[in-house]
Amino acid sequence: MIKVTLTTVILAALILIGLTQLQGGEMEKNSKSEKNSVKDIPKDSVMSEKKINKTDDEWQCSLTPEQFRIARQKGTEPAFSGLFYNFKEPGRYVCVCCGSDLFSSDTKYESGSGWPSFWAPISDENIAMHTDTSLAMVRTELTCRNCGAHLGHVFDDGPQPTGQRYCVNSASLKFIKKDEK
Ligand code: FE
Secondary structure (H helix, E strand, O other): OHHHHHHHHHHHHHHHHHHHHHHHHHHHHHHHHHHOOHHHOOOOHHHHHOOOOOOHHHHHHHOOHHHHHHHHOOOOOOOOOOOOOOOOOOEEEEEOOOOOEEEEHHHEEOOOOOOOEEOOOOOHHHEEEEEEOHHHOOEEEEEEOOOOOEEEEEEOOOOOOOOOEEEEOHHHEEEEEOOOO
8 A cells, every 4th residue: 555655656746747847848948939939030120211112113214224123123234334433533422213322432442343342331321231142152232221222242352441342333323423412
């Protein structure tokens, strides 16, 4: 009788420990899944910040076919072919789609790449960066934060003081002369 009672107690204890561990594991799992629940995953900040959302048809009405292909469809103009790769006038470069200030001639330099190159944007607030894994490479794509226009890519082989090279398609830019609004 005693033996049975001891066995029962041991079994009951083991079951209790097992249940406690199982519950603990479930609780841990629950708290993990809560941490990773969809509601906690940050939304695409760029998409939510983008202020201009036009359809492709609307963009096509205001852009040339080349500008549309590059700025709206992530195209690239051939090296040494763009309007601004060898352009040295003082002024600023704005987004060809929405007119947002992007780059100043003060930070433009000759990178030898064949595309207009800058070592800094006018404001980090006006641009957005995304990981681009196309063409079997990992690059950082540069877009206009205001309208999502594709501008080009950023590389870390630029000159000081930033060490960055903002390599931009001429077709994504519009030039505004110094002192012109
Ligand atoms: Fe824009």
